[in-house]
Amino acid sequence: MAPSKQSTRNDTWPANAPADYPAEWQRFREGDAEAGFEITENFERFSQHNDIFNRAWWDEKVKSEDVMAFYQSQRRPVPRRGEGFSQWDWALLNSAWSVARDFAMRGLKEGMREGFLDPFKSFLPKAETQAELPSPEDTTARIKQVAAYLGADRVGITEFDPRWVYTHRSDAGSKTRDQKPNDLPEGLTHVIVLAHEMEYSLVERYPSALAAASTGREYSREAAIVSSVASFIRAIGFEAVGTSNDTGITIPYAIKAGMGEYGRNQMVITREYGPRVRFSKIFTDLPLVCDSPRKFGVFEYCNICNVCANACPPKALPEGPPKEGGPNRSSILGVTKWTADCEKCFKFWTKMRVDCAICMRVCPYNRDYTKWPNRLMRWLMGSRFRRLALKLNARARHGKRHSPNEWWAKAGDEFRGGH
Ligand code: B12
Numbered sequence: 001m002a003p004s005k006q007s008t009r010n011d012t013w014p015a016n017a018p019a020d021y022p023a024e025w026q027r028f029r030e031g032d033a034e035a036g037f038e039i040t041e042n043f044e045r046f047s048q049h050n051d052i053f054n055r056a057w058w059d060e061k062v063k064s065e066d067v068m069a070f071y072q073s074q075r076r077p078v079p080r081r082g083e084g085f086s087q088w089d090w091a092l093l094n095s096a097w098s099v100a101r102d103f104a105m106r107g108l109k110e111g112m113r114e115g116f117l118d119p120f121k122s123f124l125p126k127a128e129t130q131a132e133l134p135s136p137e138d139t140t141a142r143i144k145q146v147a148a149y150l151g152a153d154r155v156g157i158t159e160f161d162p163r164w165v166y167t168h169r170s171d172a173g174s175k176t177r178d179q180k181p182n183d184l185p186e187g188l189t190h191v192i193v194l195a196h197e198m199e200y201s202l203v204e205r206y207p208s209a210l211a212a213a214s215t216g217r218e219y220s221r222e223a224a225i226v227s228s229v230a231s232f233i234r235a236i237g238f239e240a241v242g243t244s245n246d247t248g249i250t251i252p253y254a255i256k257a258g259m260g261e262y263g264r265n266q267m268v269i270t271r272e273y274g275p276r277v278r279f280s281k282i283f284t285d286l287p288l289v290c291d292s293p294r295k296f297g298v299f300e301y302c303n304i305c306n307v308c309a310n311a312c313p314p315k316a317l318p319e320g321p322p323k324e325g326g327p328n329r330s331s332i333l334g335v336t337k338w339t340a341d342c343e344k345c346f347k348f349w350t351k352m353r354v355d356c357a358i359c360m361r362v363c364p365y366n367r368d369y370t371k372w373p374n375r376l377m378r379w380l381m382g383s384r385f386r387r388l389a390l391k392l393n394a395r396a397r398h399g400k401r402h403s404p405n406e407w408w409a410k411a412g413d414e415f416r417g418g419h
């Protein structure tokens with residue numbers, strides 16, 4: 001493991017390019033500087049085999065009875081007394097996931113787990129004849145129009161960058177999730193990133209089985225939307241690989257595609273939804289126009305705010321400035337950034353039997369931006385008055401947990417009678 005070092009953000013790159021950096025990657029330097037990415041000479045592409053979900057199948061350090069019980073609760077949950085863990089709550093959680101899980105199961109006999117380990121199979125074959133394309137600007141606008149129509153909440157485009165493609169996939173056909181090739185078609189040039197907003201009224205109730213439905217519903221929507229957009233591109237005669245968590249690391253693509261900035265809580269923080277959003281991505285050879293990274297003061301605010309790290313029950317989030325490397329084999333090497341201890345995070349999930357997103361809930365960027373006071377606060381947080389914003393957020397007790405039972409009470413208020 002490379003030694004940790006203090007971040008020098010942007011002054012490492014592009015000035016001090018790693019000497020043995022492959023020639024074909026040099027072209028990404030300028031874009032890295034624009035996005036604020038710091039890549040060092042220790043950089044190595046990451047294998048999906050080493051992420052914590054896959055390690056749970058082969059690494060004695062991660063395997064446990066709690067892990068087994070966590071996965072079993074997806075089908076046969078054991079309701080318990082705490083608020084947010086009743087049979088009704090688990091029923092919502094597991095039904096919200098059901099479309100994503102159907103997609104994940106349909107290729108299992110062929111060793112595929114679509115959306116998690118493998119890309120989505122396309123319903124439509126690639127057309128033999130390519131449709132006539134307007135200018136790249138107009139083609140890009142049409143693709144964004146199609147993605148919005150098919151259900152994406154936001155769309156951004158970036159260049160295809162092989163550094164973030166996993167060296168290997170994990171094989172759903174093997175009991176120890178062995179590595180298999182991460183094959184992609186030749187000639188890919190762009191990545192289309194789709195954003196999927198998570199439900200505010202559920203995220204504010206994390207941790208609970210009820211709140212976790214907000215994650216499940218977006219995985220289900222992602223599966224439907226990204227595979228439809230990929231099918232569209234194939235039907236006009238171009239290559240399109242529709243993916244969710246599989247194939248590559250999403251966050252660097254999303255940042256370069258202009259979705260937002262990277263936060264201490266390990267998420268892309270968007271202007272529209274803060275961190276309360278998920279992403280899917282399509283790898284394509286369509287000639288498109290790239291978006292640029294968008295900054296609105298998140299890095300500077302995260303530098304003075306520690307709310308997520310303080311709120312994380314197992315203390316899995318980093319304090320202080322970004323550093324190179326990470327605490328264990330589930331961290332990518334040679335990138336200077338805030339890195340979590342995912343062993344601690346996942347252990348906490350398995351003990352609860354449900355995923356967590358407290359670090360999303362408490363983040364002061366997690367707001368409803370249709371309301372003007374929240375837009376004003378976003379401006380304040382991105383301005384030189386950020387320390388004032390920090391105090392105001394603390395005084396308002398922003399991000400406190402709401403009662404899961406109150407969510408069900410809404411049914412009595414709003415949904416009685418016709419809707
Ligand atoms: C595995 C995984 C996890 C695992 C373990 C991570 C690990 N290291 O093994 C755990 C259980 C911790 C996890 C938890 C959560 N996750 Co998660 N996770 C993933 C997944 C599937 C793979 C990421 C990966 O390969 N990590 C392994 C290495 C690369 O990890 P790492 O070095 O620590 O790097 C992390 C970050 O630093 C960043 N990153 C990596 N390389 C680079 C390079 C640059 C330049 C930058 C700036 C950042 C960056 O991405 C990595 C995310 O784990 C991604 C989807 C995807 N394909 O990317 C979703 C994803 C990152 N998770 C997501 C979310 C929302 C969550 C949770 C909130 C859970 C929830 N209920 O939704 C929590 C948050 C926990 C936290 N604060 O970290 C979202 C983030 C959306 C956003 N707004 O950015 C993603 C993109 C999934 C999605 N469909 O949208 N996750």
Ligand code: SF4
Nearest residue numbers: 263265302305308363
């Ligand atoms: S809670 Fe604070 S430190 Fe954490 S991501 Fe949000 S703004 Fe950054």
Ligand code: SF4
Nearest residue numbers: 312345356357358359
């Ligand atoms: S998901 Fe929960 S346990 Fe994991 S880092 Fe966030 S707050 Fe901590």
